[in-house]
Amino acid sequence: MGFDDETTDVLIGGYLSTDAAHEDYEAVLGCGARLWGAVVVSRDLEGNVSVEQTDHMVEEGSAGLAAVGFAVGLFSPPLLAATAIGAAVGAVGGKALHRRTGSKIEEMAGETIPIGGAGLIVAYKHADARTVEPAVARAVKQVVGEAEGHHVKALKDALAEAQQKMAEADG
Amino acid sequence: MSEPDRTSLPIRREPFAGVANRTLAGSEPDWNLIGHPTPPEGAPNVLLVLIDDAGFGNPSTFGGPIQTPNYTRMAAGGLRYNRMHVTALCSPTRAALLTGRNNHAVGFGSVGEFAGGFPGYSATLPRDCTPLPRILRENGYSTAAFGKWHLTPDGQQGPAGPFDRWPNGWGFDYFYGILGGGSSQWDPCLAENQKIIGTPEEFYDEEHPYYFPDAMADRTIEWLHGVRAQDAHKPFFVYYSTGCSHAPHHVGKDWADKYKGQFDQGWDQLREQTFARQQELGVIPANAELTARDEAFPAWDDVPDKLKPFYARQMEVYAGYSENADHNVGRVIGAIEELGELDNTLILWIWGDNGASMEGTTTGSFNELTMQNGIPLTDEMQLQLTERYGGLEAWSSALMAPHYGAAWAWAGNTPFKWGKQVGSHLGGTRNPMVVHWPDHVTDAGELRTPFAHVIDIAPTILDAARIPAPQTVDGIEQEPMHGTSFVASLADGKAPEHRTQQYFETIGNRAMYKDGWWLAMKTERIPWLLTPDALAPYAPGVWDPDADPVELYYLPDDFTQAKDLAAENPERVQELKDLFWQEAERYKVLPLLATLSTFFGMLPPLPDETTFEFRGDVQNVMPGMIPRIYNRSYAITADLVVPEGGAEGVIVAEADHLGGFTLYVKDGKLTHTYSMMGVFVFQQVAEEDLPTGDVTVRMAFEADGAKPATGGEVTLFIDGRPVGKGRMDHTVPVRFSGYSGMDIGRDNGGVVDRSYESQKPYPFTGTVKKVVFDIKPHLSDEDELTVHTAEQHGQAAHSLSA
Numbered sequence: 023m024g025f026d027d028e029t030t031d032v033l034i035g036g037y038l039s040t041d042a043a044h045e046d047y048e049a050v051l052g053c054g055a056r057l058w059g060a061v062v063v064s065r066d067l068e069g070n071v072s073v074e075q076t077d078h079m080v081e082e083g084s085a086g087l088a089a090v091g092f093a094v095g096l097f098s099p100p101l102l103a104a105t106a107i108g109a110a111v112g113a114v115g116g117k118a119l120h121r122r123t124g125s126k127i128e129e130m131a132g133e134t135i136p137i138g139g140a141g142l143i144v145a146y147k148h149a150d151a152r153t154v155e156p157a158v159a160r161a162v163k164q165v166v167g168e169a170e171g172h173h174v175k176a177l178k179d180a181l182a183e184a185q186q187k188m189a190e191a192d193g
Numbered sequence: 194m195s196e197p198d199r200t201s202l203p204i205r206r207e208p209f210a211g212v213a214n215r216t217l218a219g220s221e222p223d224w225n226l227i228g229h230p231t232p233p234e235g236a237p238n239v240l241l242v243l244i245d246d247a248g249f250g251n252p253s254t255f256g257g258p259i260q261t262p263n264y265t266r267m268a269a270g271g272l273r274y275n276r277m278h279v280t281a282l283c284s285p286t287r288a289a290l291l292t293g294r295n296n297h298a299v300g301f302g303s304v305g306e307f308a309g310g311f312p313g314y315s316a317t318l319p320r321d322c323t324p325l326p327r328i329l330r331e332n333g334y335s336t337a338a339f340g341k342w343h344l345t346p347d348g349q350q351g352p353a354g355p356f357d358r359w360p361n362g363w364g365f366d367y368f369y370g371i372l373g374g375g376s377s378q379w380d381p382c383l384a385e386n387q388k389i390i391g392t393p394e395e396f397y398d399e400e401h402p403y404y405f406p407d408a409m410a411d412r413t414i415e416w417l418h419g420v421r422a423q424d425a426h427k428p429f430f431v432y433y434s435t436g437c438s439h440a441p442h443h444v445g446k447d448w449a450d451k452y453k454g455q456f457d458q459g460w461d462q463l464r465e466q467t468f469a470r471q472q473e474l475g476v477i478p479a480n481a482e483l484t485a486r487d488e489a490f491p492a493w494d495d496v497p498d499k500l501k502p503f504y505a506r507q508m509e510v511y512a513g514y515s516e517n518a519d520h521n522v523g524r525v526i527g528a529i530e531e532l533g534e535l536d537n538t539l540i541l542w543i544w545g546d547n548g549a550s551m552e553g554t555t556t557g558s559f560n561e562l563t564m565q566n567g568i569p570l571t572d573e574m575q576l577q578l579t580e581r582y583g584g585l586e587a588w589s590s591a592l593m594a595p596h597y598g599a600a601w602a603w604a605g606n607t608p609f610k611w612g613k614q615v616g617s618h619l620g621g622t623r624n625p626m627v628v629h630w631p632d633h634v635t636d637a638g639e640l641r642t643p644f645a646h647v648i649d650i651a652p653t654i655l656d657a658a659r660i661p662a663p664q665t666v667d668g669i670e671q672e673p674m675h676g677t678s679f680v681a682s683l684a685d686g687k688a689p690e691h692r693t694q695q696y697f698e699t700i701g702n703r704a705m706y707k708d709g710w711w712l713a714m715k716t717e718r719i720p721w722l723l724t725p726d727a728l729a730p731y732a733p734g735v736w737d738p739d740a741d742p743v744e745l746y747y748l749p750d751d752f753t754q755a756k757d758l759a760a761e762n763p764e765r766v767q768e769l770k771d772l773f774w775q776e777a778e779r780y781k782v783l784p785l786l787a788t789l790s791t792f793f794g795m796l797p798p799l800p801d802e803t804t805f806e807f808r809g810d811v812q813n814v815m816p817g818m819i820p821r822i823y824n825r826s827y828a829i830t831a832d833l834v835v836p837e838g839g840a841e842g843v844i845v846a847e848a849d850h851l852g853g854f855t856l857y858v859k860d861g862k863l864t865h866t867y868s869m870m871g872v873f874v875f876q877q878v879a880e881e882d883l884p885t886g887d888v889t890v891r892m893a894f895e896a897d898g899a900k901p902a903t904g905g906e907v908t909l910f911i912d913g914r915p916v917g918k919g920r921m922d923h924t925v926p927v928r929f930s931g932y933s934g935m936d937i938g939r940d941n942g943g944v945v946d947r948s949y950e951s952q953k954p955y956p957f958t959g960t961v962k963k964v965v966f967d968i969k970p971h972l973s974d975e976d977e978l979t980v981h982t983a984e985q986h987g988q989a990a991h992s993l994s995a
Contacts, residue, residue, distance in 0.1 A: 037577060038574055038577035038578050038581060038872070039577035039578065039579075039580035039581040040580075040581075041577075041580040041581075041584070042576075042577045042580060067581070067582075067850070067874070067947045068947055068948045069876065069948065136873055136874065136875075137873075137874035137875075137876065138581045138871075138874060159499075160573065160577070162571070162573060162574050162577065
């Protein structure tokens with residue numbers, strides 16, 4: 023079944039440590055499901071951003087995660103009961119991103135990933151949700167968006183929904 | 194010289210007994226004039242040791258899992274006391290210990306940080322309750338205190354004093370330690386006598402880093418040697434009050450690693466193992482019953498397997514930290530022994546001042562201040578933040594300020610229920626004590642069981658020295674001590690009980706003991722919860738203390754408080770309730786819950802000052818004394834002189850990367866970094882270089898509103914021009930740090946922004962002429978009151994955990 027015929031899910035996970043994000047990233051890559059792509063972005067205590075990604079769609083010669091402008095937002099726990107974090111999810115879009123332009127991701131992520139934090143975005147077939155989602159075991163905040171249609175549009179729409187959910191969850 | 198009148202202090206000098214003529218012809222000197230008071234013949238040296246935030250079931254000497262060979266050695270040559278009682282909170286126990294009076298009666302119903310408006314909660318020692326060190330000093334002792342103090346109100350810890358609230362003012366000739374309730378053990382902000390001396394230089398020595406517990410022992414030994422070098426006979430009184438085992442749990446990794454794997458079985462089994470050892474040692478009766486786990490504590494079996502190593506490491510570190518305390522006390526004892534004075538040194542060593550602390554909540558925390566600032570974090574979040582700062586192996590390092598989970602504290606209080614803050618139950622009120630005095634103890638290695646309380650310590654020491662409690666001091670008639678000497682028990686295991694009655698009260702949790710009966714009246718609030726819902730039942734007009742559930746225990750038959758007899762003994766319950774109210778009135782306990790009074794609208798007057806100027810290189814401003822920038826808009830303005838070629842370094846910084854702010858210049862750019870308790874770190878950088886010459890820089894925070902933890906917008910200015918901006922989604926609502934100070938022109942101790950860690954303390958290479966905080970650029974009067982209320986609530990919340 024091709025990309026166009028499937029419902030696409032996009033999962034966003036937020037982390038307070040890079041170790042936890044990478045654990046989930048590796049777990050997702052090894053979960054056995056076919057992914058459209060995954061990216062983990064982290065920012066160390068000195069503010070340096072690092073990006074690790076796999077983009078299966080790029081490998082197949084079609085537009086993948088990069089094409090829909092994956093940027094990782096702020097993933098934070100709620101604070102002080104009545105207070106919550108103002109999410110900065112979804113601030114970036116429309117730029118073509120893939121491995122060659124990792125520095126662009128870093129630049130944008132630097133604005134949205136908190137110092138010491140990390141984020142994970144994974145895109146996959148909705149049918150594989152039961153395989154992928156349990157692999158994301160350590161996210162302190164986790165949302166999933168889904169959409170149907172042509173693959174680029176589906177990815178964009180699913181990402182947008184996930185980002186919206188993240189913003190609502192935070193705010 | 195005749196025996197002086199010691200009931201009126203200072204001891205009056207004998208009148209001149211010589212002859213003073215117009216010239217030396219015929220004149221006769223009186224050499225007694227240059228003498229000084231001496232204690233009664235045979236008065237012993239005294240070493241009073243108090244361990245912090247520890248429980249009855251912690252030290253191996255009392256069956257616990259923490260190896261305490263020096264404590265055991267002292268017990269073998271002395272006596273174990275298994276019914277010593279404390280007040281369930283830090284400062285109150287210390288106040289009672291050093292005055293011989295009930296803690297409320299001397300103004301310490303709560304901790305030193307909280308100076309309330311009722312006599313029992315003023316954190317201010319009445320002048321008619323002269324403390325033990327002053328009495329001993331006036332009677333010819335050399336007196337010194339090392340370590341944790343925690344009896345000076347928060348706003349009085351600077352060069353303006355007043356110093357009658359500092360250790361010297363309580364009668365110690367010398368003090369080296371921390372004024373607050375807890376401290377980093379790696380980079381404490383130290384006080385020496387009447388000055389805050391800040392972070393020791395050795396902190397910057399990576400090869401031989403500073404460690405407060407080691408330094409405490411070093412300084413004590415050095416002081417003892419100095420006293421003996423001057424006077425071979427003058428007795429000493431050393432109050433050795435460890436920062437251990439209070440959070441942050443800081444210790445060298447090698448100490449923690451000694452316990453690797455020893456707590457993998459979890460807290461439920463640890464309690465059973467400790468209980469079995471306690472029975473085997475005989476420090477609890479054979480018929481004692483292990484009390485059950487309250488549902489406030491999770492079962493170990495319910496902890497997810499992936500998190501068990503996280504929890505186990507918390508206890509490994511606590512154990513190593515505590516063993517190190519034993520080691521360092523052992524060094525001090527060794528020094529006394531080397532002086533040949535151990536036999537005539539009365540050592541009183543109490544292992545804990547309030548039971549082990551449950552303030553880590555159920556999860557424990559990489560940063561104890563996250564709880565005090567009301568930041569709810571799950572155990573997974575705590576683990577991730579731990580990973581952020583170096584992982585489990587760094588749990589005891591300066592990168593974190595850790596506190597273990599509440600269930601470990603509960604296990605440390607085996608065999609009792611509850612712990613710190615819970616004055617109604619033995620988990621918070623009963624701690625081990627060892628007494629060592631070879632000249633007088635006749636049954637070395639034995640157990641003593643009188644019902645004792647820390648108010649009995651001062652009378653016991655005075656009794657041992659044969660010094661009377663004074664009737665007047667400085668002309669002021671003295672309140673008699675409430676404690677009673679237990680010296681008789683040192684030589685006589687059958688000595689009659691010296692204490693048959695005692696009240697207890699901590700944050701509304703209260704108890705009344707009389708003739709073996711113990712009435713427990715615990716509020717239903719879980720000790721670590723201060724949410725509006727948790728507090729609502731205690732509001733004025735809502736709470737009826739007499740309607741609280743009660744438990745009644747007969748301790749001679751029930752050492753652990755396992756069998757509640759309240760239902761069968763309503764008359765006894767009523768008798769003890771009535772007696773509690775009498776005692777509460779007598780000792781200034783009332784109004785109940787005054788510790789929480791600010792939560793119910795009883796606020797101290799709103800301070801007038803809204804601008805604060807710091808000139809020159811003011812350093813080590815204690816955390817309770819920094820400008821009130823929490824929960825509001827504020828601005829920091831600095832007048833600088835930047836030399837040709839530029840400058841770099843810190844203009845002003847408060848605390849460290851686990852909570853604090855810094856305004857600094859790096860690579861020519863003005864930068865502001867704000868750490869929201871190490872959970873979030875916000876940074877704004879100017880878009881243009883700092884010019885040379887006279888320059889004014891400003892950081893302005895415009896809050897979203899006057900509310901706790903408000904977010905807001907930051908703008909950076911150079912000479913009035915905006916040069917950078919950014920948002921801080923959350924700010925610190927209560928306080929950045931419990932111990933780390935604010936500095937102008939540098940960032941002492943642990944740094945706020947890790948990017949200049951390698952250059953710490955990163956002093957400014959230009960000149961900081963002055964730094965001004967303006968804390969009222971946007972507030973209305975109504976907002977000001979809102980913020981003041983929030984600050985006071987935060988202060989009270991912080992106090993309860995200090």
